[in-house]
Amino acid sequence: MTAACLPSPPALREDAVVAAIAALTASTAHPRVVLGIGDDAALWQPSRSHRSAISSDAFVEGVHFARALMTFEDLGWRAMAAAVSDLAAMGARPVLATIALGIPTAEHVAIEQLYRGLAAAAAAYGLAIVGGDLTRAPVVFLAVSVVGEVRSSNATRRAGGHPGAVLAVTGPLGAARAGLEVAGNASLRELPSADAALAAFRRPQARCAEGRFLAASRNVEAMMDVSDGLSTDLARLCRASDCGAAIEQVPVAPSARAIAAAQGSDADAFALGGGEDFELLVAVRPRAFDYLAGRFRARFGRPLLRIGTLRAAAEGITLLRDGRCEPLAASGWDHFAP
Amino acid sequence: MTAACLPSPPALREDAVVAAIAALTASTAHPRVVLGIGDDAALWQPSRSHRSAISSDAFVEGVHFARALMTFEDLGWRAMAAAVSDLAAMGARPVLATIALGIPTAEHVAIEQLYRGLAAAAAAYGLAIVGGDLTRAPVVFLAVSVVGEVRSSNATRRAGGHPGAVLAVTGPLGAARAGLEVAGNASLRELPSADAALAAFRRPQARCAEGRFLAASRNVEAMMDVSDGLSTDLARLCRASDCGAAIEQVPVAPSARAIAAAQGSDADAFALGGGEDFELLVAVRPRAFDYLAGRFRARFGRPLLRIGTLRAAAEGITLLRDGRCEPLAASGWDHFAP
Numbered sequence: 001m002t003a004a005c006l007p008s009p010p011a012l013r014e015d016a017v018v019a020a021i022a023a024l025t026a027s028t029a030h031p032r033v034v035l036g037i038g039d040d041a042a043l044w045q046p047s048r049s050h051r052s053a054i055s056s057d058a059f060v061e062g063v064h065f066a067r068a069l070m071t072f073e074d075l076g077w078r079a080m081a082a083a084v085s086d087l088a089a090m091g092a093r094p095v096l097a098t099i100a101l102g103i104p105t106a107e108h109v110a111i112e113q114l115y116r117g118l119a120a121a122a123a124a125y126g127l128a129i130v131g132g133d134l135t136r137a138p139v140v141f142l143a144v145s146v147v148g149e150v151r152s153s154n155a156t157r158r159a160g161g162h163p164g165a166v167l168a169v170t171g172p173l174g175a176a177r178a179g180l181e182v183a184g185n186a187s188l189r190e191l192p193s194a195d196a197a198l199a200a201f202r203r204p205q206a207r208c209a210e211g212r213f214l215a216a217s218r219n220v221e222a223m224m225d226v227s228d229g230l231s232t233d234l235a236r237l238c239r240a241s242d243c244g245a246a247i248e249q250v251p252v253a254p255s256a257r258a259i260a261a262a263q264g265s266d267a268d269a270f271a272l273g274g275g276e277d278f279e280l281l282v283a284v285r286p287r288a289f290d291y292l293a294g295r296f297r298a299r300f301g302r303p304l305l306r307i308g309t310l311r312a313a314a315e316g317i318t319l320l321r322d323g324r325c326e327p328l329a330a331s332g333w334d335h336f337a338p
Numbered sequence: 339m340t341a342a343c344l345p346s347p348p349a350l351r352e353d354a355v356v357a358a359i360a361a362l363t364a365s366t367a368h369p370r371v372v373l374g375i376g377d378d379a380a381l382w383q384p385s386r387s388h389r390s391a392i393s394s395d396a397f398v399e400g401v402h403f404a405r406a407l408m409t410f411e412d413l414g415w416r417a418m419a420a421a422v423s424d425l426a427a428m429g430a431r432p433v434l435a436t437i438a439l440g441i442p443t444a445e446h447v448a449i450e451q452l453y454r455g456l457a458a459a460a461a462a463y464g465l466a467i468v469g470g471d472l473t474r475a476p477v478v479f480l481a482v483s484v485v486g487e488v489r490s491s492n493a494t495r496r497a498g499g500h501p502g503a504v505l506a507v508t509g510p511l512g513a514a515r516a517g518l519e520v521a522g523n524a525s526l527r528e529l530p531s532a533d534a535a536l537a538a539f540r541r542p543q544a545r546c547a548e549g550r551f552l553a554a555s556r557n558v559e560a561m562m563d564v565s566d567g568l569s570t571d572l573a574r575l576c577r578a579s580d581c582g583a584a585i586e587q588v589p590v591a592p593s594a595r596a597i598a599a600a601q602g603s604d605a606d607a608f609a610l611g612g613g614e615d616f617e618l619l620v621a622v623r624p625r626a627f628d629y630l631a632g633r634f635r636a637r638f639g640r641p642l643l644r645i646g647t648l649r650a651a652a653e654g655i656t657l658l659r660d661g662r663c664e665p666l667a668a669s670g671w672d673h674f675a676p
Binding site for chain 1: 352355356358359362363365366367368370371373374375376377379380382384385387388390392393394395396397398400401402433434436437438439440446449450453454456457460461464465466467468469470471472473474475476477479481483485487
């Protein structure tokens with residue numbers, strides 16, 4: 001937490017590609033678009049008082065999922081929840097989704113199962129599936145686009161955090177990563193935590209109500225969802241807000257602790273690098289944190305978990321571990337890591 | 339054109355799958371959504387006076403395109419034009435696009451070329467590329483979602499056509515299909531029409547201005563874009579409007595005629611089954627057709643091409659050929675044809 005700590009790690013390769021894409025598309029612009037590439041969702045202005053938010057997520061067989069580890073129904077749920085989570089991260093209320101589906105042959109059972117999962121999640125988050133495209137493809141892929149709406153004063157971005165802000169997450173992390181371990185290793189399924197971990201992996205929850213609640217507070221400076229692992233996503237929020245961060249504690253889900261202990265692996269690594277927990281990460285004005293956390297607990301029956309504070313960018317991103325402050329490297333998912 | 343003509347062919351397998359999907363997702367609904375699965379684009383109501391339209395299109399290597407036949411820059415243009423064409427078909431003005439891109443490795447050159455093409459088309463049609471997703475995938479795929487806006491009184495659907503309406507298209511057909519032949523056969527490239535056909539295949543034009551003009555007319559009863567071939571798309575408009583149709587003439591692009599003649603193939607088949615011409619197909623109130631066609635010519639410098647009339651559903655879909663009326667089978671693209 002001092003100058004002895006290293007600066008934050010360089011951008012991920014994937015982030016570098018996204019930055020190149022942002023440059024290539026900068027020439028495209030529309031007066032109604034108020035936020036483009038680089039946040040959880042983009043924002044535009046369909047009329048004076050409204051903002052709409054849009055986000056697209058892709059899921060590819062063999063990359064994001066394997067048929068051996070989850071059913072097509074789970075895949076459908078998970079894909080929808082992941083897409084909706086990007087709206088939650090802006091404080092937007094979901095309205096609709098479109099689905100582009102590639103599939104090797106017209107496997108009616110697979111298509112039906114997939115859509116059952118997609119429709120169940122859509123119903124849970126209150127959005128309509130309104131269209132899409134259906135095509136042959138050598139492997140199954142799914143591209144989910146979601147649209148939501150948010151009051152212009154509430155839309156909350158990754159940028160906006162200031163040094164000193166309290167960093168917090170809406171729930172403990174690592175359970176989805178633990179569930180992936182359970183899904184791939186039958187010997188772990190007898191553990192009492194196995195079901196909770198599997199559920200977190202196969203049926204993750206997008207924090208829509210929490211996102212709208214937090215976005216409506218003027219004391220929330222910045223927000224995003226934790227989809228690629230806390231270490232990776234925190235670095236993104238810090239870059240967008242031009243800040244560093246000092247993480248004091250990482251809230252690890254009980255099921256992640258139990259599965260990691262049974263495997264002899266590091267539960268903190270599940271929480272820092274695992275991703276797909278879809279909890280929200282917020283930067284909150286320090287004086288308002290206790291008040292906001294109290295209201296959050298009253299509303300949702302769960303604590304808003306303090307994990308650290310934003311710092312000046314020059315201080316980098318650090319993690320307090322065993323009483324020592326270490327630089328925190330991004331250990332989350334990178335599609336184009338060397 | 340009489341009872342001697344057969345009824346229209348059964349729905350495509352792809353259409354049957356889409357119908358099953360519509361049933362599975364019927365439980366998802368949102369009060370703001372005014373048109374869901376089954377048209378060129380879906381419509382929702384972000385505020386009282388506005389309608390927004392959304393459509394998603396997927397493109398898969400080896401299914402929709404081959405690297406040998408077009409550059410990645412052409413692919414980007416074509417994918418964006420195809421997606422925008424669905425907005426044009428509703429009479430909507432494009433606002434933004436998101437891109438989900440799957441690619442085997444971080445092929446920077448390919449990604450850059452693709453985005454150059456996407457950005458060029460986005461600039462041509464006045465929409466912004468605002469986000470998306472980037473993932474590894476075993477083959478290149480691209481899912482483009484586009485959002486546009488339209489006055490609620492102007493949004494024009496596939497449904498709404500009545501028997502007696504004049505059917506017309508915004509331009510001659512078959513050039514894109516001829517261009518595919520030229521791209522795959524070097525011996526055709528010396529023909530004078532080769533460049534025009536290749537351009538239609540690699541850089542198709544979405545008829546945005548034409549779509550807005552036609553949708554603003556109360557005399558246009560129904561509209562869609564011709565993306566899968568006139569025979570296939572006409573059957574869709576007829577099903578949505580609960581009509582049959584009698585096609586009297588098929589306007590074939592000069593380049594399609596020339597390439598077909600050089601190959602000894604049937605130019606009409608290019609126009610009826612080729613697809614990807616992205617002209618608009620409209621059903622116009624019969625008394626207003628001449629007036630509308632005159633205004634169309636004055637505005638765009640090209641004729642609105644009359645191809646036939648809508649009929650009662652029981653009369654099926656027929657084509658007048660060599661003075662004889664034949665049933666017209668859907669010969670266009672079906673992803674899941676047996």
